[in-house]
Amino acid sequence: xxxVRRIPCNWCQSQSLEDATSCRxxxxxxxxxxxxxxxxxxxxxxxxxxxxxxxGNSTCQVEGQIVPVAEMSLAAGDAVFFEHHVLxxxxxxxxxxxxxxxxxxxxxxxxMPFIVTIATGPGRIAFSRDATGELVVLPLHPGMELxxxxxAFLLASHHVRYSFVRVKGLCNIxxxxxGMYMDRFVTTDRSGLLLLHGFGNVFQRVLKPGESxxxxxxxxxxxxxxxxxxxxxxxxxxxxFGVPVMNLVRLTGPGRVGIQSMYHHHETE
Amino acid sequence: MTNPACPWCGAPGDGASLSCRACGAAxxxxxxxxxxxxxxxxxxxxxxxxxxGRSTCQVEGTFVPVADMRLEAGDGVYFAQQSLLWKEPAVAISRMPxxxxxxxxxxxxxxxxxxxxxxxxxxxxxxxxxxMIAVPLEHGRSLDVRxxxxxxxxxxxxxxxxxxxxxxxxxxxxIYYPVGRIMDRFTAGTAPGLLVLHAAGNVFLRHLEDGExxxxxxxxxLFKDSSVRMRxxxxxxxxxxxxxxxxxxxxxxxCVWLRMTGPGRVAIQSAYQHLEDDGGAxxxxxxxxxxxx
Numbered sequence: 001x002x003x004v005r006r007i008p009c010n011w012c013q014s015q016s017l018e019d020a021t022s023c024r025x026x027x028x029x030x031x032x033x034x035x036x037x038x039x040x041x042x043x044x045x046x047x048x049x050x051x052x053x054x055x056g057n058s059t060c061q062v063e064g065q066i067v068p069v070a071e072m073s074l075a076a077g078d079a080v081f082f083e084h085h086v087l088x089x090x091x092x093x094x095x096x097x098x099x100x101x102x103x104x105x106x107x108x109x110x111x112m113p114f115i116v117t118i119a120t121g122p123g124r125i126a127f128s129r130d131a132t133g134e135l136v137v138l139p140l141h142p143g144m145e146l147x148x149x150x151x152a153f154l155l156a157s158h159h160v161r162y163s164f165v166r167v168k169g170l171c172n173i174x175x176x177x178x179g180m181y182m183d184r185f186v187t188t189d190r191s192g193l194l195l196l197h198g199f200g201n202v203f204q205r206v207l208k209p210g211e212s213x214x215x216x217x218x219x220x221x222x223x224x225x226x227x228x229x230x231x232x233x234x235x236x237x238x239x240x241f242g243v244p245v246m247n248l249v250r251l252t253g254p255g256r257v258g259i260q261s262m263y264h265h266h267e268t269e
Numbered sequence: 270m271t272n273p274a275c276p277w278c279g280a281p282g283d284g285a286s287l288s289c290r291a292c293g294a295a296x297x298x299x300x301x302x303x304x305x306x307x308x309x310x311x312x313x314x315x316x317x318x319x320x321x322g323r324s325t326c327q328v329e330g331t332f333v334p335v336a337d338m339r340l341e342a343g344d345g346v347y348f349a350q351q352s353l354l355w356k357e358p359a360v361a362i363s364r365m366p367x368x369x370x371x372x373x374x375x376x377x378x379x380x381x382x383x384x385x386x387x388x389x390x391x392x393x394x395x396x397x398x399x400x401m402i403a404v405p406l407e408h409g410r411s412l413d414v415r416x417x418x419x420x421x422x423x424x425x426x427x428x429x430x431x432x433x434x435x436x437x438x439x440x441x442x443x444i445y446y447p448v449g450r451i452m453d454r455f456t457a458g459t460a461p462g463l464l465v466l467h468a469a470g471n472v473f474l475r476h477l478e479d480g481e482x483x484x485x486x487x488x489x490x491l492f493k494d495s496s497v498r499m500r501x502x503x504x505x506x507x508x509x510x511x512x513x514x515x516x517x518x519x520x521x522x523x524c525v526w527l528r529m530t531g532p533g534r535v536a537i538q539s540a541y542q543h544l545e546d547d548g549g550a551x552x553x554x555x556x557x558x559x560x561x562x
Contacts, residue, residue, distance in 0.1 A: 035316050037329050037337050039357075039390040043315070046331075066332070132332050132398045200333025200398065215355040218396070236350070236364040236381055246350055246362065246383065259355060261394040262333040 074121025200262030207253025218263030224255030340387025447487030470540030477531025494533030
């Protein structure tokens with residue numbers, strides 16, 4: 001008997017059946033060429049309308065192109081957590097509960113949510129952010145750690161552990177574009193699903209050990225925990241008018257880095 | 270047999286690539302004017318490459334496109350400080366001197382522009398949905414661009430600005446500058462150069478014959494050839510259909526337009542910001558033409 005042949009997904013590295021047209025784990029089209037720029041950035045896969053993504057016993061269907069919606073069909077026993085303002089609609093039967101995250105008042109002071117909402121199956125529930133952009137589907141394999149810009153996460157499956165990392169260094173806090181905290185998503189022995197919303201288009205690049213790239217602070221979206229982050233100031237002039245400095249974040253590998261093309265400027269700039 | 274020239278910018282085709290090497294327009298999207306003569310400028314295809322000097326610009330993304338520049342040694346670009354998205358550490362950044370700093374500050378324009386010098390990669394984007402427009406400028410050609418639409422230009426393109434002199438005041442006391450106090454002017458010097466703009470929404474282009482005139486909503490103007498003359502046009506709005514007292518008090522009495530007169534190109538964007546007062550209560554204005562009912 002012939003073994004079942006599988007093909008890898010270039011975006012999330014999951015294996016899919018050879019005749020599949022989209023990846024089961026992240027929804028990336030498998031029948032179109034990956035869009036990789038000369039400089040090595042890979043464009044986040046353009047998810048086809050109504051693509052299904054499988055996690056646990058549940059599925060996520062992505063709908064829409066300009067402001068995409070993630071419609072979850074939760075099986076009994078499965079759950080997702082999210083910031084409450086991204087909820088678009090839900091079945092009456094889907095119960096909502098809340099959960100406090102570590103860091104409580106410190107996160108509140110930093111403008112970050114310290115209470116997340118949990119929706120538990122069975123039932124349907126849908127999420128979106130109110131801005132033009134892309135859904136970035138990141139299946140987290142066991143043992144992964146991902147740092148994400150604050151408020152960029154749309155939802156995560158309940159096996160993903162949600163915490164935060166404090167940005168180190170006053171300069172990084174003031175000029176790094178993240179504030180004091182970044183979200184950290186960790187998987188231990190079970191895989192999970194993480195959905196982000198990037199403003200505009202989203203690009204990912206894998207940095208080799210020691211390789212670095214300088215990014216506009218507001219353009220940063222996510223990185224592997226192994227990637228280090230430092231703010232650098234480029235002095236452009238002697239500064240009579242008070243705008244002598246351009247702040248850039250230097251990201252140094254190894255690991256993945258994700259950026260968004262529509263970004264926020266900070267008052268410090 | 271020679272390859273056909275790009276119908277958008279006139280650059281010769283190479284017969285191999287799917288998009289024009291000079292402006293990025295897809296060969297499959299020739300101009301298809303509407304009955305009124307406007308042509309929708311087609312979006313630059315994802316990952317299309319545009320050549321300038323010895324360097325290239327690759328356009329990436331669809332909602333908020335990114336101009337990813339591969340700069341050769343000796344080549345460079347300049348840009349408004351806030352439009353840099355990322356760069357390789359090897360790319361050197363320096364300040365570009367600008368004249369009239371106080372006036373630019375007064376007009377709300379970027380005070381500092383920066384230059385990026387190759388070799389290496391640097392990428393630029395605006396933080397708004399829209400389209401990227403690549404305009405190759407031949408020797409001596411110049412283009413006037415509305416403020417904040419400029420993304421990046423090669424060093425072969427000379428930058429300058431000029432006072433628009435277009436304003437109107439209202440009976441409520443406000444003074445408005447419908448296309449800004451200052452417009453950017455880009456001129457190709459001795460060598461051709463590349464100018465990249467970011468437009469909100471879709472972009473439409475029209476060629477005006479010598480003496481041909483057109484009225485355009487001021488906030489929608491994206492760019493024009495410097496040969497196109499521009500002045501305000503105030504149109505009286507008829508009140509004949511209003512029967513109530515409050516209707517006659519509150520209804521707009523005037524409409525402010527830009528009167529564009531050829532020869533040359535005019536481009537507009539389909540998404541634009543509304544002025545706080547679109548001219549309904551104009552009391553005085555810069556020299557303008559008018560149209561009464």
